[in-house]
Amino acid sequence: MEAISTSIIGIAGVVIGAVLTAWLGPWVSEKFKLREIYLAPFRKWCSEFYGDLDEFNRRYLANAISYSDYSDVQIIDDYRALHEVLIDAPLWIGKIEKERKLLADNVKRLVDIVDRFWHGLENQHNLQLQNRKDIIRLNNNIRREVAEKLRDHLEDKRQIYPDMSEVLDYLRRKIP
Numbered sequence: 001m002e003a004i005s006t007s008i009i010g011i012a013g014v015v016i017g018a019v020l021t022a023w024l025g026p027w028v029s030e031k032f033k034l035r036e037i038y039l040a041p042f043r044k045w046c047s048e049f050y051g052d053l054d055e056f057n058r059r060y061l062a063n064a065i066s067y068s069d070y071s072d073v074q075i076i077d078d079y080r081a082l083h084e085v086l087i088d089a090p091l092w093i094g095k096i097e098k099e100r101k102l103l104a105d106n107v108k109r110l111v112d113i114v115d116r117f118w119h120g121l122e123n124q125h126n127l128q129l130q131n132r133k134d135i136i137r138l139n140n141n142i143r144r145e146v147a148e149k150l151r152d153h154l155e156d157k158r159q160i161y162p163d164m165s166e167v168l169d170y171l172r173r174k175i176p
Contacts, residue, residue, distance in 0.1 A: 050171035072147035083118040106162040
């Protein structure tokens with residue numbers, strides 16, 4: 001009798017397992033597909049953003065340093081790199097906002113500040129800087145003028161840039 005009960009329970013478990021798999025299988029499969037399509041690019045962007053933001057934050061925002069310690073090429077390239085990684089930020093703001101509203105507001109503010117200032121420089125000096133080599137090829141006077149405008153802009157950092165420590169903590173947790 002005990003063997004029959006065990007067999008019936010085993011068969012019932014198999015039937016329930018098969019029904020649940022048939023019913024939940026497509027849903028679970030869809031979740032993994034969404035994760036692959038959506039989360040992998042988000043995590044990749046988080047790691048790129050973290051790298052550029054951490055370097056920029058340590059060099060220009062977190063410390064009271066003299067911006068003349070950095071060459072004209074370096075300061076322009078650092079700002080250009082930050083602008084480049086922030087180009088994709090609007091794709092991910094909604095995801096960040098669902099998790100942490102105030103943090104998303106800081107990222108939006110950073111995007112606005114960097115984008116507005118960078119495009120102002122591009123328009124004013126007719127710049128098209130895709131990489132460090134483009135910066136090196138600039139006329140020395142233009143490169144010096146752009147770098148000085150960046151230094152002046154960064155001097156006002158305490159008044160305009162949001163605190164990036166929470167953003168960096170968030171990004172660090174998202175990196176696989």
